[in-house]
Amino acid sequence: MFQQLVFYLFTGVLIISAIGVVTVRNPIYAALCLILAFFSSSAIWLLSGAEFLGIVLVLVYVGAVMVLFLFVIMLLDLNLDLLKEGFIRYLPIGLGAAFIVTLEMILVLNMPAFKISQPLASLPANNTEALGKILYTDYAYPFEIAAVILLLAIVAAIVLTLRRRTDTKLQNISEQIQVSRHDRLRLIKMQAEK
Template identity: 50%
Template sequence: MTFFGLPFQDIVFYTLAAILLYAGLRVITTRNPVYAALYLVLAFFTAAGIWLLLQAEFLAIVLVLVYVGAVMVLFLFVVMMLDINLDRLREGFWSALPVALPVGGLMAVEMVMIVGVRNFGVDKVAAPAPHPADYSNTAELGRVLYTDYLLPFELASVVLLVAIVAAIALTLRDRKDSKSMDPAKQVLVKKADRMRIVKMQAEVTKAAATENAEEAK
């Protein structure tokens, strides 16, 4: 099926790609953080559609369920619940421009070198090959991930672990209202330091003594 001389799949791809670019630009250009989160949700949905065209059904479902259904909903609720002062956030924005421009330019050059025409040219792009009926997208992804890309996968897990530890350390940093504890001191604590057994003489009221005496009879 063709429209205007182009296959229907190409038209769907170009449409989704245009929506994805627009949503990505609006994420970083809109001033309202709630709108930015909603545009990011749109970008995730559109990227999932592109992955479906590439027959990567598992990645598309994971993107929708994990990022849109969990992470972005959490971000959206946090942004809506926090009282964010937008004017204060914009203070000092232009002062970081001398550092942001070289860093952004360097990142753009790196992306062009990696995702350039030399590596992903038109002559190297081909339609996905048809798969047999018993083909499993999830099993194939797991096989490639844990064989060919095992070292990058383990390195990524270490980086995520370091990020988690860094986030906890930043949250529990020394502040006036912080109630953080030192794990080294917790390990060295003994039972006698935390619990003290006090022996007290039992006190029995007259009514209780009378009741106990009657029960004894």
């Protein structure tokens, strides 16, 4: 009973915040609504016992992706009002697309492959642990290769973006201290002026 109550609470918040994402005028509010939607759906996952997915959703999407989104919105100072001008005009097409997607999903999800009443394998008590076990033992090799890909991504990103700017007036103190007479002064022999 209590679980159902919590489920409906989070589902309600999820739906309202999801509507908010597309209707709110201020892009910052929209991003914050999206964060709320992620939180609510991660709570729903936690309720249904998929705690790993719930945690990952918060860590990856809220912790990293949304922060990046907010940065981009704030840095670019987008005026989304212009983008939202035709909201009413595009509404029928949008609703039509949404209707077709819903219809397709109903058709697909009614297929026998998705109608599983009994879980195929017994549910692990702790699915983070179960995932970790399989990832770090059976699939340790692909896991390491994936880690190497991330390392490569870091190296490649730095190679392509790091540049030494020559026009900055940054002081290099050790260089300034170590300067000697020969670097700055030049003695020139010349005939005495008469």
